[in-house]
Amino acid sequence: MNYRFSPDDLPLDRHAVDLLMLSTGLTLMPHLPHLPLFIPLFCAVFALWRWMSAHYAWALPGVLARTLLTLTALGGISLVFGTILGRDAGTSLLTLMLGLKLLETRCYRDAVVVLFLDYFLGIAAVLYSQSIPVLIYLVLVLLVITAALIELNQPTHGHTPLRVMLRRAGVLMAQAIPLALLLFVLFPRIPGPLWGMPQDGGGMGGLDDSMSPGSITHLSRSDAVAFRVDFNGAETPLPQLLYWRGPVLWYTDGRNWSANRDKAVPPPAVDPGFTPLDDAGLEYSVTLEPHSRSWLYALDLPISVPAGAHRTRDLFLVADKPVRQLTRYSVASSLHYRTAPLSEAERARALQLPAANPEAQALGAEWRAQAVDDTAVVERALDYFGTEPFYYTLDPPPLSGNAVDEFLFQTRRGFCEHYSAAFTVLMRAAGIPARVVTGYQGGELNPLDDYLIVRQRDAHAWSEIWLEGRGWVRVDPTAAVAPQRIEQGIDSVLPAQQRGLLRDFQSDAFNALWQRSRLAFDTLNNRWNQWVLAYGPENQAAVLARLGLHSRVTTVLAVLTGIVLLLVVIGAALLYKRRRRIDPALRQYQRFCAKLARRGLVRAPAEGPAAFCARAEGQLPELSDTIAFIKHLYIAIRYESHYSSDQIKRLRRAVAAFRP
Amino acid sequence: MRPHAATPAPAGDFSSLLNKVIAGVGRVILGKDEVIRLAVTCLIARGHLLIEDLPGVGKTTLAHMLARTFGLRFQRIQFTSDMLPSDILGVSVYDSDRSAFKFHPGPVFSQVVLADEVNRATPKAQSALLEAMEEYQVTIEGDTHALPQPFFVIATQNPAYQIGTFPLPESQLDRFLMCLHMGYPDRAAERELLLGADRRELLQQLPAAINAEELTIIQARVPKVHTSAALVDYLQAILAHSRESPLCQNGLSPRAGLALLRGAQASALLDGRSHALPEDVQTVLPSVIGHRLQPADDQSAPAIAELVSQLTAVPIP
Numbered sequence: 001m002n003y004r005f006s007p008d009d010l011p012l013d014r015h016a017v018d019l020l021m022l023s024t025g026l027t028l029m030p031h032l033p034h035l036p037l038f039i040p041l042f043c044a045v046f047a048l049w050r051w052m053s054a055h056y057a058w059a060l061p062g063v064l065a066r067t068l069l070t071l072t073a074l075g076g077i078s079l080v081f082g083t084i085l086g087r088d089a090g091t092s093l094l095t096l097m098l099g100l101k102l103l104e105t106r107c108y109r110d111a112v113v114v115l116f117l118d119y120f121l122g123i124a125a126v127l128y129s130q131s132i133p134v135l136i137y138l139v140l141v142l143l144v145i146t147a148a149l150i151e152l153n154q155p156t157h158g159h160t161p162l163r164v165m166l167r168r169a170g171v172l173m174a175q176a177i178p179l180a181l182l183l184f185v186l187f188p189r190i191p192g193p194l195w196g197m198p199q200d201g202g203g204m205g206g207l208d209d210s211m212s213p214g215s216i217t218h219l220s221r222s223d224a225v226a227f228r229v230d231f232n233g234a235e236t237p238l239p240q241l242l243y244w245r246g247p248v249l250w251y252t253d254g255r256n257w258s259a260n261r262d263k264a265v266p267p268p269a270v271d272p273g274f275t276p277l278d279d280a281g282l283e284y285s286v287t288l289e290p291h292s293r294s295w296l297y298a299l300d301l302p303i304s305v306p307a308g309a310h311r312t313r314d315l316f317l318v319a320d321k322p323v324r325q326l327t328r329y330s331v332a333s334s335l336h337y338r339t340a341p342l343s344e345a346e347r348a349r350a351l352q353l354p355a356a357n358p359e360a361q362a363l364g365a366e367w368r369a370q371a372v373d374d375t376a377v378v379e380r381a382l383d384y385f386g387t388e389p390f391y392y393t394l395d396p397p398p399l400s401g402n403a404v405d406e407f408l409f410q411t412r413r414g415f416c417e418h419y420s421a422a423f424t425v426l427m428r429a430a431g432i433p434a435r436v437v438t439g440y441q442g443g444e445l446n447p448l449d450d451y452l453i454v455r456q457r458d459a460h461a462w463s464e465i466w467l468e469g470r471g472w473v474r475v476d477p478t479a480a481v482a483p484q485r486i487e488q489g490i491d492s493v494l495p496a497q498q499r500g501l502l503r504d505f506q507s508d509a510f511n512a513l514w515q516r517s518r519l520a521f522d523t524l525n526n527r528w529n530q531w532v533l534a535y536g537p538e539n540q541a542a543v544l545a546r547l548g549l550h551s552r553v554t555t556v557l558a559v560l561t562g563i564v565l566l567l568v569v570i571g572a573a574l575l576y577k578r579r580r581r582i583d584p585a586l587r588q589y590q591r592f593c594a595k596l597a598r599r600g601l602v603r604a605p606a607e608g609p610a611a612f613c614a615r616a617e618g619q620l621p622e623l624s625d626t627i628a629f630i631k632h633l634y635i636a637i638r639y640e641s642h643y644s645s646d647q648i649k650r651l652r653r654a655v656a657a658f659r660p
Numbered sequence: 661m662r663p664h665a666a667t668p669a670p671a672g673d674f675s676s677l678l679n680k681v682i683a684g685v686g687r688v689i690l691g692k693d694e695v696i697r698l699a700v701t702c703l704i705a706r707g708h709l710l711i712e713d714l715p716g717v718g719k720t721t722l723a724h725m726l727a728r729t730f731g732l733r734f735q736r737i738q739f740t741s742d743m744l745p746s747d748i749l750g751v752s753v754y755d756s757d758r759s760a761f762k763f764h765p766g767p768v769f770s771q772v773v774l775a776d777e778v779n780r781a782t783p784k785a786q787s788a789l790l791e792a793m794e795e796y797q798v799t800i801e802g803d804t805h806a807l808p809q810p811f812f813v814i815a816t817q818n819p820a821y822q823i824g825t826f827p828l829p830e831s832q833l834d835r836f837l838m839c840l841h842m843g844y845p846d847r848a849a850e851r852e853l854l855l856g857a858d859r860r861e862l863l864q865q866l867p868a869a870i871n872a873e874e875l876t877i878i879q880a881r882v883p884k885v886h887t888s889a890a891l892v893d894y895l896q897a898i899l900a901h902s903r904e905s906p907l908c909q910n911g912l913s914p915r916a917g918l919a920l921l922r923g924a925q926a927s928a929l930l931d932g933r934s935h936a937l938p939e940d941v942q943t944v945l946p947s948v949i950g951h952r953l954q955p956a957d958d959q960s961a962p963a964i965a966e967l968v969s970q971l972t973a974v975p976i977p
Contacts, residue, residue, distance in 0.1 A: 605975030635935075639888045
């Protein structure tokens with residue numbers, strides 16, 4: 001029972017209104033960049049109106065005006081966004097409603113509603129950015145809102161210096177930190193970003209289902225993780241075998257490659273199957289970062305298909321829905337295989353060539369004429385890439401028109417997509433069915449936890465050719481040019497500059513300092529990402545495993561037990577502290593008061609025993625003797641100079657027998 | 661064991677005696693039973709009384725009545741701005757017959773002193789009285805003269821906003837155990853006052869209900885009223901709350917705590933009890949602490965009323 005309760009209908013004074021304005025204004029700040037301009041303007045007008053009402057007694061709008069304003073706001077937002085749902089429309093709606101709420105904020109209760117809306121809107125800001133500066137700002141906003149909330153609950157409104165208010169709120173928030181940390185670590189995580197709505201996932205694009213010169217090169221500058229692979233304790237396959245299969249590209253216009261001539265009509269999703277040549281498939285699990293496309297990466301070639309996905313005719317995995325949140329799946333692959341026979345339609349598609357690139361076509365035809373069989377043609381081609389002065393580079397010169405010709409005979413500098421495209425064109429010109437496969441190659445083994453990290457810069461493209469009797473065979477022309485790319489990973493062929501090290505380094509001391517602090521901030525950001533933002537089910541499982549909690553059930557149980565135990569301990573400590581202070585007579589008296597309270601006779605906290613019992617005797621005249629007796633004993637024990645344990649016993653008996 | 665067996669009997673006797681006094685005064689000063697009761701509480705607690713109110717609401721009558729019913733000698737001092745300390749304390753005059761200075765005691769040498777409009781006098785004159793109140797003696801030219809016993813000062817004060825006042829400093833306000841406000845009588849009481857007999861005549865007819873010796877015995881009983889640990893807990897909770905409050909400049913001093921305790925004891929005795937209850941503290945609380953608190957710099961005068969009501973609402977542990 002708190003005797004400091006402010007009555008809910010107490011009208012707000014100026015100080016309280018000012019506090020609401022301050023909290024709401026600060027909360028709105030981080031939303032300004034992404035709100036349509038009219039919303040903050042409206043909010044400012046509403047806030048000004050409320051302020052004038054508090055300071056200069058302006059009239060606030062009546063029910064009719066407020067209803068009209070609300071409907072206008074709803075209409076305006078659905079006009080701008082086409083909906084009132086979703087992140088952007090939802091935030092706008094919340095902001096506008098908060099502004100409108102200010103117009104009907106008359107009493108203590110309304111003010112509390114506004115402050116809670118402020119909390120909500122503040123948290124909504126992390127839907128847009130989770131960077132450290134925004135988070136720091138939000139902590140300050142929370143501090144101000146909490147300070148305002150405390151201030152509103154003070155016995156007399158207002159007049160506390162801001163410094164004192166902030167200190168009070170700071171102490172309160174500091175006290176909440178341990179519980180927040182505990183919940184952060186232990187509370188069961190759902191897959192997906194720490195903050196965000198389902199449709200917001202997948203900021204980094206990743207691979208597309210088409211390829212053109214430079215389309216993979218741009219990924220090579222990205223450190224973002226594409227997926228992580230856990231081989232469940234099995235040995236990681238050799239780098240030469242780590243081909244993570246993605247979309248297969250058949251159709252080319254001489255420059256661009258795509259899965260199908262007509263993008264709107266996907267190839268028939270009939271799975272032709274294949275014959276694994278391994279004794280047993282390699283089992284592993286993949287944790288795929290959201291990439292907004294529906295394919296799932298697996299090693300060449302996946303035997304099993306995870307739930308909610310299927311294997312296409314081109315032998316890669318496609319999920320039923322685009323991957324918009326962190327997705328974990330288990331799959332088994334066969335690293336050695338023989339594919340099913342080629343249909344005539346497929347053969348035609350695998351030999352499709354546009355009229356472009358005449359020189360390359362001529363070269364292919366020439367090799368065909370000179371070679372004894374298909375294998376000889378392939379060897380000739382790889383030999384050509386290996387011996388002629390071809391360079392593997394992240395900065396290939398731009399290509400125009402007959403891209404393959406230009407690359408093969410003029411620039412000779414390219415990235416994997418250049419090599420695979422040129423090779424595939426040459427093969428088709430030589431009459432060998434060929435196609436381009438995109439995906440990732442390699443990955444970085446994390447020795448600490450023994451899992452493979454595949455990043456966007458591991459994106460790769462290679463070729464597959466059809467050889468009679470062997471089916472589709474993977475041929476990677478990049479390996480002929482830059483074998484270390486395949487064997488040692490992408491980092492071995494990237495110049496240091498492109499690995500993000502010491503860009504624009506100068507010996508100038510100021511520049512060195514700037515560089516250092518930039519790197520330090522980058523490190524901080526990285527850790528923030530790793531420890532806080534990426535703390536999903538995966539990391540939680542790792543942390544909990546280190547604590548000895550492995551399965552999900554034990555985790556949940558441990559969390560619940562932990563929280564319950566904590567609450568029990570806190571409660572017991574508080575109770576014990578109170579019990580110790582309370583003498584036995586007081587405990588009996590409290591029981592007595594509780595019994596009377598059930599009859600509707602509630603003792604005010606400051607009501608003394610004599611006054612309360614007199615009131616009780618007046619209201620319950622039939623019990624006045626008993627009440628007087630109890631009062632007499634209680635006062636004697638508690639306030640007189642001498643009492644005996646006998647009196648306490650009699651009081652206990654009397655209270656126990658008391659039946660109001 | 662009976663609850664009261666351990667306590668000596670006379671508390672109840674005092675109570676009936678004192679309640680007779682209160683009833684007697686109440687017949688003259690109508691509708692002010694609470695104020696009269698508090699004034700008597702203050703008197704038996706050996707505290708001095710400050711009455712702050714407008715002229716004409718019965719301050720002087722109250723002082724007069726108290727002196728008369730307690731059978732005490734009464735003196736009234738009208739404070740003015742040209743008053744000197746000797747006008748209060750007395751003066752030594754050369755006696756040519758005896759060739760020596762003879763001390764002529766001033767009006768302060770009385771059992772009940774009514775210091776009317778005490779804030780009209782200069783601080784020098786004020787402090788002469790206030791020193792006497794504290795020390796129960798007067799020192800003039802090296803000679804110390806004890807004041808008669810019992811000694812009880814009732815000072816009246818005009819509201820501070822009236823012109824020509826020297827407000828008493830906080831340290832001197834502290835010397836008064838209680839500060840009371842008479843207020844206007846209610847409608848019925850005022851009607852009786854207007855239609856009834858002359859108050860002065862009534863006053864003359866009032867017999868003394870108690871004598872000075874009895875009063876001294878009663879005053880000696882007050883500190884013996886039992887204050888249990890539970891009661892002191894409650895009192896300390898009130899003190900702590902006042903010290904944490906942003907409404908006042910400084911919280912209640914330990915002296916204020918003592919005054920509160922003494923007032924509660926006197927109130928309990930007046931009620932015929934040998935032990936103080938939280939209700940006793942609540943009864944005397946507003947009049948004991950009201951004049952000891954100063955509003956904080958950013959607060960206005962009503963903040964003190966607000967604080968007093970908060971302190972009355974501090975939960976009883």
